[in-house]
Amino acid sequence: MYREEPTEVTLTIASTEIAYDETGSQEDRQERVCPATCYHKGEKLYLQYETEEDGAVTKSMLVITPDELVVRRKGALESRLQFRRGLTYSFLYHTPYGDVPLTVATKELTSEISEKVIKIHLAYDILSQNEVVSYHQMLLEARAN
Numbered sequence: 001m002y003r004e005e006p007t008e009v010t011l012t013i014a015s016t017e018i019a020y021d022e023t024g025s026q027e028d029r030q031e032r033v034c035p036a037t038c039y040h041k042g043e044k045l046y047l048q049y050e051t052e053e054d055g056a057v058t059k060s061m062l063v064i065t066p067d068e069l070v071v072r073r074k075g076a077l078e079s080r081l082q083f084r085r086g087l088t089y090s091f092l093y094h095t096p097y098g099d100v101p102l103t104v105a106t107k108e109l110t111s112e113i114s115e116k117v118i119k120i121h122l123a124y125d126i127l128s129q130n131e132v133v134s135y136h137q138m139l140l141e142a143r144a145n
Contacts, residue, residue, distance in 0.1 A: 004040055009118075009142040011036035011049050019134045038118070038142055045113065047142055062120075062140070069109060069120060083122055085109045103127040118142040 014031045036049035047062040058075035069083040078094035083106045092099040108123040120140040125132045 006037045006039045008145045009036050009038045009047070010034075010145060011047060012141045012143075013138060014141075015136065015138045017134055017136050020132060036142060045118070047118070047140075064111060064113075064118070064120065066111070067109075069111075069122060083109050083124060100128070102133075103130075116144055 010033060012031065012033050015029070017028045017030075019026050019028070032051065034049050034051060036047050038045070038047050040046070043065055045064040047064070049060055051058050051060065053076070056076035058073050060074075061072045063070040063072070067084055071079070071081040071083070073079050076096065080091060081104055082089045082091075083104065085106055085108065088103060088105045090101065090103045093102050103126070105125045105127060106122070107125065108121065110121045112119040118141070120138075122136075122138045122140070124136050126134045126136065
């Protein structure tokens with residue numbers, strides 16, 4: 001599946017978010033299935049896909065290496081997230097209402113890449129002003145069509 005020429009795949013993203021505030025926590029689970037394009041360039045594997053929410057389209061690109069995942073989003077919401085086990089990474093989260101400074105602390109990142117499937121498990125905290133505001137867990141799975 002991972003070749004230099006783009007290959008059409010089906011991407012499944014199962015995510016759990018637990019958001020914390022002064023009143024407690026709230027859990028949100030989602031699963032999305034969307035078409036994606038996968039290709040290999042050098043030591044990196046790329047997955048590109050689009051999602052639509054409330055009529056707004058967001059283009060996303062995952063850049064995968066054996067020990068790192070970079071997620072770039074462009075559209076209604078823009079961000080660049082970098083994940084590496086044990087890494088704490090600060091970034092600006094761009095929203096229509098302005099930029100929000102946040103920090104990502106990667107808890108777990110594992111990947112399984114074969115000719116037929118790509119599986120990535122990711123767990124991380126998001127912090128604002130050194131306080132955990134949410135915990136995220138994701139399973140991304142891309143399968144050749």
